Amino acid sequence: MTKLNRRLFIVSGLAAAGAVTVPNLAGAASSRPRAAAGDPFGLGVASGEPRSDGMVLWTRLAPKPLDIGGGMGDRTVAVEWEVATDEAFGNVVASGTEQAVPGEGHSVHAEPKGLQAGAEFFYRFRADGFISPVGRTRSAPAAGSTPSSVKFTMASCQHFEEGWYHAHHFMAQDDPDLVLFLGDYMYEKQSGRDDTVRGYVDFDEVDNLAEYRLRYAQTKLDPGLKAAHAAAPWLVVFDDHELANNWWGDGSGWPATRKQASFQAYWENMPLPKAMKPTSPAIPLYRRFQWGTLARFHMMDTRQYRWKQAPSADCDEIRREDRTLTGAAQEQWLLDGLAQGGTRWDLLGQQVFFASRDDDGAESTCDLSEDSWDGYQASRRRITQGWVDRQVRNPVVLTGDVHRHWANSLRLDYFDTDSPYVGAELVTSSVTSGGDPGSSDPPPDYVENGPHLNYVGNQRGYVRVTANASELSAEFMRVSSVSAPDPVDVTLGVHERFTVLDGVPGLR
Numbered sequence: 001m002t003k004l005n006r007r008l009f010i011v012s013g014l015a016a017a018g019a020v021t022v023p024n025l026a027g028a029a030s031s032r033p034r035a036a037a038g039d040p041f042g043l044g045v046a047s048g049e050p051r052s053d054g055m056v057l058w059t060r061l062a063p064k065p066l067d068i069g070g071g072m073g074d075r076t077v078a079v080e081w082e083v084a085t086d087e088a089f090g091n092v093v094a095s096g097t098e099q100a101v102p103g104e105g106h107s108v109h110a111e112p113k114g115l116q117a118g119a120e121f122f123y124r125f126r127a128d129g130f131i132s133p134v135g136r137t138r139s140a141p142a143a144g145s146t147p148s149s150v151k152f153t154m155a156s157c158q159h160f161e162e163g164w165y166h167a168h169h170f171m172a173q174d175d176p177d178l179v180l181f182l183g184d185y186m187y188e189k190q191s192g193r194d195d196t197v198r199g200y201v202d203f204d205e206v207d208n209l210a211e212y213r214l215r216y217a218q219t220k221l222d223p224g225l226k227a228a229h230a231a232a233p234w235l236v237v238f239d240d241h242e243l244a245n246n247w248w249g250d251g252s253g254w255p256a257t258r259k260q261a262s263f264q265a266y267w268e269n270m271p272l273p274k275a276m277k278p279t280s281p282a283i284p285l286y287r288r289f290q291w292g293t294l295a296r297f298h299m300m301d302t303r304q305y306r307w308k309q310a311p312s313a314d315c316d317e318i319r320r321e322d323r324t325l326t327g328a329a330q331e332q333w334l335l336d337g338l339a340q341g342g343t344r345w346d347l348l349g350q351q352v353f354f355a356s357r358d359d360d361g362a363e364s365t366c367d368l369s370e371d372s373w374d375g376y377q378a379s380r381r382r383i384t385q386g387w388v389d390r391q392v393r394n395p396v397v398l399t400g401d402v403h404r405h406w407a408n409s410l411r412l413d414y415f416d417t418d419s420p421y422v423g424a425e426l427v428t429s430s431v432t433s434g435g436d437p438g439s440s441d442p443p444p445d446y447v448e449n450g451p452h453l454n455y456v457g458n459q460r461g462y463v464r465v466t467a468n469a470s471e472l473s474a475e476f477m478r479v480s481s482v483s484a485p486d487p488v489d490v491t492l493g494v495h496e497r498f499t500v501l502d503g504v505p506g507l508r
């Protein structure tokens with residue numbers, strides 16, 4: 001038994017009970033209902049940002065999750081954490097203490113270092129005499145190593161009122177190496193639909209730190225979401241609803257105080273490192289992760305640095321060279337990252353639809369979405385041409401936002417049907433947003449509007465991706481219902497499967 005374990009046994013009656021037989025606190029903690037009065041761990045645990053020597057471990061103390069302040073008041077609480085190589089915590093390899101403070105919503109962002117690369121770990125927290133549920137996480141493979149495969153899931157858009165997070169329940173069962181969440185983790189407004197399955201508390205629209213915190217707390221009470229956070233490290237980016245519908249850049253008119261409150265709440269509630277804590281109405285969201293020589297994840301931010309002169313009312317406007325989704329600095333950062341080479345799969349994790357959805361070429365209509373790359377054509381062209389010029393071996397764009405599954409082969413020039421394929425895009429549908437597809441919704445289909453679109457499916461679910469040296473395969477997963485409360489009444493199915501072969505741009 002480690003020194004930390006012994007000390008914690010003294011402060012925790014629960015732990016002491018577990019210690020009578022074997023030091024298997026994990027079993028004691030996880031087999032017990034989580035409803036004990038005063039238990040601060042009702043929001044679960046999470047991990048993220050896997051590096052080859054560590055990751056971020058997260059929890060947030062909230063004994064009364066649906067109260068403003070979470071029932072913590074103005075206390076500062078010491079939270080102990082430990083990391084082990086086994087679920088029974090017999091081999092603890094890292095431990096420490098973090099202070100959970102009111103100014104950070106009593107969130108904890110522990111950052112163990114010096115861990116073995118490419119390995120699985122278990123972690124847990126203790127505070128106020130309680131032990132948290134146990135989470136499973138992993139470190140990234142060592143730099144230069146060649147993992148045989150990587151399995152990740154991707155998800156986005158989970159309006160709490162519009163369904164249960166069964167997609168997360170099934171993702172947890174998939175045992176992925178990573179989970180990518182591509183935005184709209186929560187929604188600032190109530191649904192407004194008449195077929196909602198549960199309700200947000202109190203606020204029609206959240207717009208300050210206390211309310212944003214409460215929104216995240218309620219979201220995190222979903223058992224499926226808790227399971228997925230506890231199952232694997234996550235890589236997260238936000239889209240618009242974490243702040244407000246369709247916000248963008250500095251020019252969209254949202255008050256700086258609200259932006260900072262939204263970013264602060266996002267940081268507090270995600271497994272993000274201390275270095276990303278906002279200190280102004282900005283958060284450093286775009287960043288890169290390396291998975292040995294097999295994969296590189298470029299996690300992008302198409303919200304904060306978005307710039308346009310005017311709405312995309314005409315062709316000249318949407319083609320302005322200075323109209324941008326990424327901003328110049330992030331664009332250069334992305335192109336520099338794509339130039340690094342030495343990696344089989346370059347994966348661009350981002351928020352909004354990349355391929356063109358215009359059916360007969362924007363030359364004719366120019367009536368394109370303000371909220372997709374179609375509306376920022378020079379920006380898209382610079383990035384696409386950029387990866388072609390840098391001879392990126394296998395670029396694949398990973399997208400959320402549109403509440404549909406889509407699979408797209410990407411072309412260099414969307415207005416030239418002879419233009420070669422230069423990459424692929426996988427778009428994950430919503431976890432819940434939109435609710436169960438109704439009988440009036442169009443069935444899943446293979447679309448004809450342009451040669452670069454292969455598939456669209458109006459289902460709730462997620463995308464499951466496995467990549468190895470020779471191919472990347474994506475399974476578009478659908479859940480049978482988001483309105484049935486119990487996952488045992490829900491089935492999971494593969495609706496469609498696409499493959500990208502190494503060195504062959506486009507989908508099969």
Ligand SMILES: [Fe+2]
Binds near residue numbers: 157184402
């Ligand atoms: Fe959404």
